[in-house]
Amino acid sequence: MIKVRVPATSANMGAGFDTFGMALKLYNEITVEECSTETQIKLVGGKLDNNYSKNLTYESIVKTFEYCTEKYKGFNIDMSKADIPMSRGLGSSAACIIGGIFAANELMGKKLSVDEMLSIAVSIEGHPDNVAPALIGGMITSIVKDNATIYSKVNIKSNLKYEVMIPDFKVSTYDARKVLPNTYSRNDVIYNISRGAMLISALNNGENEKLRYAFEDKIHQPYRKKFIANIDEIFNKCREFGSYGEFISGSGSTLIAVVDANNFSFNTEIREFLNTLASNWKVIELEIDNVGAHEF
Ligand code: HSE
Numbered sequence: 276m277i278k279v280r281v282p283a284t285s286a287n288m289g290a291g292f293d294t295f296g297m298a299l300k301l302y303n304e305i306t307v308e309e310c311s312t313e314t315q316i317k318l319v320g321g322k323l324d325n326n327y328s329k330n331l332t333y334e335s336i337v338k339t340f341e342y343c344t345e346k347y348k349g350f351n352i353d354m355s356k357a358d359i360p361m362s363r364g365l366g367s368s369a370a371c372i373i374g375g376i377f378a379a380n381e382l383m384g385k386k387l388s389v390d391e392m393l394s395i396a397v398s399i400e401g402h403p404d405n406v407a408p409a410l411i412g413g414m415i416t417s418i419v420k421d422n423a424t425i426y427s428k429v430n431i432k433s434n435l436k437y438e439v440m441i442p443d444f445k446v447s448t449y450d451a452r453k454v455l456p457n458t459y460s461r462n463d464v465i466y467n468i469s470r471g472a473m474l475i476s477a478l479n480n481g482e483n484e485k486l487r488y489a490f491e492d493k494i495h496q497p498y499r500k501k502f503i504a505n506i507d508e509i510f511n512k513c514r515e516f517g518s519y520g521e522f523i524s525g526s527g528s529t530l531i532a533v534v535d536a537n538n539f540s541f542n543t544e545i546r547e548f549l550n551t552l553a554s555n556w557k558v559i560e561l562e563i564d565n566v567g568a569h570e571f
Contacts, residue, residue, distance in 0.1 A: 276308040277381040280571050281374045282412065282564040283359040284366030285437070285524040285531055286404035289490035290470035296366075296404035297414040298564040299437060303370045304571075305332060306353040307378040314349040319357050327352075331368060335375025335399060342395055343386050362445035364525030369405035372396050377410070377568040393424050405525065412567030416475065432481035434536040436562055438518070438545060440509065441529045443555040446502045451526035454498045463493040483519055486533060490520030503527050505552050509545075516544040 282298040289295075314333060316324035324330050332354055340347045354374070359367045376395050380387045387395075389410065396406035403417035403424045414429040474489035476482075500506050503523065509530060510521045518532035518541065534541045542560050549556035 276306060277378045278304065278306045278571055279374050279378045279381070279568055280304050281370040281377070281409055281568045282366075282566075283561075284369055284405040284408045285364070285439075285529075286366065286402075287492070287495060287522065287525060288414075288474065289492045289496075289520065289522040290467040290474060290494070291404070291416065292467070292492070292494045293402040293404050294418075294471070295414065295416050295474070296408045298408040298412045298567055299365070299439065299561040300564045301358050301365070301439075301559065301561055303354065303359050303367070303374060304356040305371075305374040305378060306351075307336065307375075307382065308351045309347065309382060310349045310351050312349050314352065316352040317355050319355050321355055331371040331399075332375040335372045335395070336379040338399065339376045339379035339387070339392075339395055340383070342391075343383055345383050345386075360441055360529075362447060362528075363441050364446065364448075364523065364527045364529045365439070365441070366405040366409055366525065368448075369396070369400060369409045372399050373406055373409040373568050377570075381570060390423070393426070394422060397424050398422070408567065410567050412565045413563060414478070429475055429478060431478045431563070433478055433483050433486075434481075435483075435519070435533055436536050436538075436560055438513075438532040438534055438541055439524070439529060439559045439561050440531070440545065440549065441557045441559065442503070444504075444528055446499075446527035448526040451495075451499050451502060454501075455495055456498070459494065466491070466493045483535065486519035490522050490533070492522070495526075496523050499523060499527055503530065504554060506530065509549070509552075512548045513541075513545060516541045 283301040286296040361367045407415040417426040477485040513521045513532040521532045
């Protein structure tokens with residue numbers, strides 16, 4: 276029996292649409308064992324998945340077995356311990372995919388390299404920004420070229436923590452991608468290249484004062500703001516309470532404020548403000564996870 280823990284992830288991080296992502300210390304656990312009977316999947320709350328062939332973790336396990344031309348019959352899968360909220364921009368789908376691929380690889384005796392597991396994951400998810408940090412940990416920047424994903428782990432010198440603000444409403448990634456334009460002006464492209472490059476360099480040098488500019492973006496957030504009530508007011512308050520930068524996590528609905536590890540007042544202040552709004556917001560203070568998916 277294989278037990279895998281996979282971290283939540285936050286994609287885009289401002290300017291890095293479909294490119295940057297980081298793993299956070301919030302986890303789903305999945306247990307997988309092969310069986311000679313029909314597959315059974317236990318979901319959160321103990322309910323069984325009666326449409327298991329459409330289950331993303333199952334699909335990812337099967338795809339990995341097929342990639343290795345290994346035979347299989349069925350699997351007992353337990354995914355009842357899941358702390359990553361669904362459809363909130365925290366990589367719950369990526370965690371299902373990586374959990375499945377990682378567990379399948381362990382069951383087959385670790386036949387695959389990290390690069391191979393990542394390329395299977397990208398072929399399922401369509402973009403690398405969640406699956407890469409979910410597998411590898413840390414903050415990752417990725418390029419997809421032909422069928423390969425080339426990635427690099429960002430060396431973060433700054434001592435930061437992440438205030439993860441999760442509302443009670445969901446945003447569908449499908450809808451949030453549909454509202455994006457097909458083309459962008461040269462100015463908008465330069466705007467994002469300059470911010471994205473600044474983000475990597477400032478994090479690498481520990482230049483926290485430059486992070487204020489480095490999380491800005493003109494590729495996706497201006498078009499997606501409408502899905503998140505009060506976003507401008509929330510970001511203004513985050514600045515007032517001392518955050519270095521704020522962004523929509525993935526395609527939303529979660530928002531993240533990046534704060535100094537020594538800022539001890541932010542969490543209480545932002546909670547009090549969010550409690551005055553119509554939607555219910557939960558705030559979790561998280562650190563980056565530098566390990567990625569692992570057996571435990
Ligand atoms: N980069 C993706 C997006 C992440 O923003 O649409 C969500 O899956």
